[in-house]
Amino acid sequence: MSAEARGYIRDKSGMAARRKRITSKLVFNAIILLASIVFLFPLAWIFITSMKDQVDILKHPMAIIPTEFMFVENMKEVLRRAPWDVFYKNTIIVAVGVLVAQLCISIPAAFAFSNFKFKFQSFFYLFVLARLLVSPESLLLPNYLIINGLNLYNTLLGIALPSFASAISIIIFRGAFMEIPTALKDSARIDGCGDFRYMMVIGIPMIKSRIIAFSITSLVYQWDSYFWPMVITESVQKRTLAVGMAYFGTQAESASEWGLTMAAAILVILPLLIALVFFQRQLVASFVTSGIK
Template identity: 40%
Template structure:
């Protein structure tokens, strides 16, 4: 009985994983089915139903999705660039320098991870209004240009790098910035990739804050644009709405499938489960 217990546990874990996978795949499969077939087939399954791309063309032409995608691209790349610069410097300082109050400051960084961003929406909106930034892409990005999670993740990675490399580089006359650029950043590439996927996916899908701080098409990201499209065009078939949904979520899904191995390995190296 004891010999078969591990096998039973493994089978139960496998069945549980398959059950969760099916629950996740079914809505996606329905969205794909309705998006690539005429509207007449959205409520019934027909193996020989004709395929069509008209739903994607109709969705693209029904709303300014080109502008929404441009706004989203500018938003996520701008936030990620600021986060990588600021968080790399902060993580390097926490990992390698000793200075008064280092533990207290790092505790404040970790405390940020416990604060829900939605709690700060009112104060953030007041700040953006006082700065005159309401209804701008800058207003969406500004509260997120630094990330406690990125600082923590990069600090954990930097602390695994042997200090002997620091000493060797310093003997060769390298500055701290040169040490960071030539040694630490190249060795932390998997971590940067993992955080990049997390950051891009989060801000690509972020909805509430962009909805509150934007008012026009020129500044709306794709998630807000999709919700406005679905609400205003309520008479459009579900096939068209699902096609629009796939257009907005497809890039993230493809990116994760391409980089899933590096994504998982980087978190394993950082000691995060």
């Protein structure tokens, strides 16, 4: 076979490979686009419904463009019916307080499990793993009795206290600490760096991506938490946003004020959407990278 024929065959195979890659990329992008539409459609429908009045919703439930834009009026009515400033304040205090407590407990515990050898270490770590097998619902009554016994019923501390210790964060941070090369730790010890200073100066910055990932997950979970805050509180002044949505529903003049309900839902989820827009790059990077780059 001549050199020209071999070159022609290579060109043809190269073109076929490029077409295959382009086709695969187009199919992948189409799947991603379809999945994005499926996931974003409910959110878009919430915004569309929040712009309509009750009559427009009942007459034209599937209309995308409202007959009259009522978003501002709906939002004013939502703000009038419930103390959303109190709900926001309580939710932020609980979410941030729980996160700080979880990090202060989980990071040293994970560091100890990954760097020290002590008696019954395996037993204690299995105990942490076993916590993942216990559903939160099964702990509802014990937690209620403990919080009530501590006279923390109907308090923000009573809402936050059962979430202070997190087994999953200990497991995540322990794995991240174990990925740090032992040579780095040995070098730090040779330079006179103690265990606590090593954890604060070297260890924590090295696992920053895992900390960011867990922090976002914890904040979102506490922001959306409903059942436990509802059980452990009774006054409106101690309620969080998720429970506040239920309180807003009880103030409805009719059973199907969908425009006001969707406006209230936007009020609850808007901070999470803003945070996602501003921190999406850090969120993705925290999940796809490990503690060592």
